[in-house]
Amino acid sequence: MNSPSIAQLYIWLDEVTDPEIPVLSLVDLGVITAVTVENGKVNVEMTPTFVGCPALEVMKQEIESTLRKHGIADVEITVSFREPWSSEKISARGKEALKKFGISPPPAGTVFTDLELLDHAVCPRCSGTRTEIKNVFGPTLCRSIHYCLECREAFEQFKPL
Amino acid sequence: MNDRLIIELLYKIADDQLILGHRNSEWTGFGPLLEEDIAFSSMAQDKIGQSLALYQMLNQLGEQPPDKIAFLRNANQFHNCILTELPNGEYDFSLIRHFLFDTAEQIRFEMLSHSTYQPLAELSRKIKGELRYHTLHANTWIKQLGKATEESIMRLQHSLDFSLPYALGIFEESPFEAELVESGIFGGEKVLKEKWKEKIGEILQQTTLRLPEWTKVHPIVGGRMGSHSEHLQPLLDEMSEVIRIDPTAEW
Numbered sequence: 001m002n003s004p005s006i007a008q009l010y011i012w013l014d015e016v017t018d019p020e021i022p023v024l025s026l027v028d029l030g031v032i033t034a035v036t037v038e039n040g041k042v043n044v045e046m047t048p049t050f051v052g053c054p055a056l057e058v059m060k061q062e063i064e065s066t067l068r069k070h071g072i073a074d075v076e077i078t079v080s081f082r083e084p085w086s087s088e089k090i091s092a093r094g095k096e097a098l099k100k101f102g103i104s105p106p107p108a109g110t111v112f113t114d115l116e117l118l119d120h121a122v123c124p125r126c127s128g129t130r131t132e133i134k135n136v137f138g139p140t141l142c143r144s145i146h147y148c149l150e151c152r153e154a155f156e157q158f159k160p161l
Numbered sequence: 162m163n164d165r166l167i168i169e170l171l172y173k174i175a176d177d178q179l180i181l182g183h184r185n186s187e188w189t190g191f192g193p194l195l196e197e198d199i200a201f202s203s204m205a206q207d208k209i210g211q212s213l214a215l216y217q218m219l220n221q222l223g224e225q226p227p228d229k230i231a232f233l234r235n236a237n238q239f240h241n242c243i244l245t246e247l248p249n250g251e252y253d254f255s256l257i258r259h260f261l262f263d264t265a266e267q268i269r270f271e272m273l274s275h276s277t278y279q280p281l282a283e284l285s286r287k288i289k290g291e292l293r294y295h296t297l298h299a300n301t302w303i304k305q306l307g308k309a310t311e312e313s314i315m316r317l318q319h320s321l322d323f324s325l326p327y328a329l330g331i332f333e334e335s336p337f338e339a340e341l342v343e344s345g346i347f348g349g350e351k352v353l354k355e356k357w358k359e360k361i362g363e364i365l366q367q368t369t370l371r372l373p374e375w376t377k378v379h380p381i382v383g384g385r386m387g388s389h390s391e392h393l394q395p396l397l398d399e400m401s402e403v404i405r406i407d408p409t410a411e412w
Contacts, residue, residue, distance in 0.1 A: 050291055051284070052210015081214075081280075084287040135196040136294050137203035145196075161290050 003037045004072070010035065012070045013044070019058045020140055023097045026059060030089025033080065041074040042067060047085045049161075050141040087160045099124045103143065104157035121157040123148035131155075163344065164222050166337045167278055169240075170347055171222075173335070173385050174269070175215035176241035179231055180393070181262060182208030183400055184249055193252050201255070204295055211288050218280055232401040236394040237387040244327040246384070246393040253316035254324065256306070260299040260364070261328040265357045267292040272353060277345035300364050307368025314369050321370055329354070329380035 004012075013032055018024045026032055026046070034045040044063055048056045060077045067075050087106035090098070095105035104124045118133050121144075128150030135145040136159075143156045185205035192198025216227035224230060244262060249255045270292060273285035306313040332350040335341060342349040358375065365372055383389070403410055 050207065050210065051214050051287060052207045054206070054210075081283040081287050084283065084290075086290065135199060136298055137196075137200040139199075141203055141206060141291075159294070 003040055004042075004070075006035055006037070009037070009042060009067075009072075012066060013063065016059070016062045016066050019055045019062070021098070021101060021103065023101045024094055025097075026063070028091045028094030028097065030091065030094070031059070031085055033083045041076060042072050044075065044077045045080050045082075046077060047080055047083060049085050053141060055140075085161070087158065090158070098158055102155065104146065104155060106158045106160040118144065118160075121146045121155075123151060123153070124155055125153055126151040163337075163340065166335075166341050166344065166346060167281070168219060168222055168224065169335055169337055170341060171215050171219050171281070173240040173242075175212045175219065175230075176239050177245050177262075177266070177331075178208040178212035178215065180239070180241040180396065181245040181258075182206075182212060183396060184245065184247075184255075185259075187249050188255065197252070200298055201259075204259070204298070207291055207295070211291075214284055214288075218284070221280070228404065232404045234397075236389045236397055239387065239389065239393060239397070240385050241393075242327070242330045242333065243381055243384040243390050244324065244330055246390060246396060247327065248392055250320075251316070253306075253313075254320040256299070256302055257317060257320040257324050259295070260303050261324055261361065262331065263292060263295040263299055264360050264364075265328075265331050265353065267296050268356045268360065269353055272348040275345075276347060281346075303364055303370075304367050307365065307370045317368075318370050321365075322373065325373070325378045326381045329378060330382045330384055332357075333380070333382040333385040335385065 010027060010032075013035070014025045014027045016026045018026065018029055029049070031046050031049060032044060033047050034043075036043045036045075044067075046059070046063070056079065060079075063077055064075050088108070090106065098105045102124050104121045107121070118136065119131070120129050121131050121133070122129055123131050123146075126148060128148050130149040131146050132149065133144060133146050134154070138145045138156050142159055142161075144159050145154065146157055147154050182205045185201045185208065188198060188201035189205070190198065192201060212231070213227055216224075216230050219230065220226055225233075244258060247254075247258070267289060270285045270289040274282055274289055276282040276285065303317070307317055308314065332354040334350050338349055341347045362372060
């Protein structure tokens with residue numbers, strides 16, 4: 001078989017989703033930092049959202065099995081911090097998927113220095129901005145817990161980083 | 162580049178993260194309120210994950226694989242500062258330790274993000290961003306409880322006075338200190354300590370808590386050289402219980 005194009009590989013990789021957020025592809029999440037093909041061998045370079053992210057191993061396995069399903073026998077996945085993940089790496093489509101899933105996407109270009117700046121996450125249900133942060137730590141390392149004073153529901157935000 | 166210097170530096174940073182990560186994990190199920198239970202558990206996960214990344218870097222430099230390094234050394238082979246190994250005690254001590262240690266750790270990784278050792282500089286740029294959430298958490302509670310009630314202020318002041326000599330042990334110098342600074346691998350413990358004093362002073366100033374005169378605080382050192390308190394070995398025994406029973410166990 002001929003080597004697949006990089007564009008084709010990205011289409012296949014787009015089928016792999018975050019194990020904790022099944023509507024968000026790893027490509028949209030921004031954790032795939034490079035894809036190269038060398039002598040028929042596909043190299044995927046990725047980087048974790050958080051260094052301690054326990055989903056990383058599962059992601060690696062799913063990338064490998066997805067590419068195998070499409071006939072790629074030789075896959076190498078390397079984890080690198082050369083181009084570290086930040087919430088800016090989530091694509092516009094990824095942010096939309098998060099919102100639909102009920103998680104407030106990270107605000108763009110946020111450099112926060114104090115809690116107050118995290119205090120006005122947009123509620124993914126009613127789009128209200130009268131919200132307050134309950135905990136900078138949530139059910140996973142990449143999510144915080146908030147409360148909407150308008151629709152009176154608790155919600156999570158994908159943390160700006 | 163002198164690997165020996167880097168290896169020594171990586172061990173102490175990684176061991177700090179691993180040991181405090183395990184202490185933080187002991188709050189799981191015991192936090193004074195659910196949010197704090199989650200916070201300390203999340204910080205445990207971050208720190209243990211960060212230690213793994215550092216142990217992997219050591220492995221690249223020819224040291225043993227991460228699980229062996231983490232679980233199969235004795236207390237005298239660990240290079241964490243003594244502050245990180247002390248038992249959790251009550252919440253006031255855990256909070257003060259978290260504040261004192263994580264403030265230093267954030268500055269350390271900020272400094273290391275400019276390291277001439279490229280892999281460490283890259284990883285540090287990542288870790289310093291994550292640690293902002295840890296210092297944000299610590300600062301929020303210190304500012305709130307440090308001026309709340311008579312009891313909260315008294316408890317925190319007591320824990321602060323108890324912890325400061327141990328906190329100064331964070332900055333115990335390496336035998337290679339001069340070479341580390343000279344080669345641009347790390348800016349050095351002296352610089353870190355001064356920045357740390359300034360930063361914790363800035364936060365504590367917004368509370369009723371008081372810092373003593375630094376000249377009256379005598380550092381408790383030894384951890385970096387493998388000389389620990391009686392509290393480390395029991396913690397290591399507990400951490401390594403499974404791997405010692407069955408070295409091939411997977412979970």
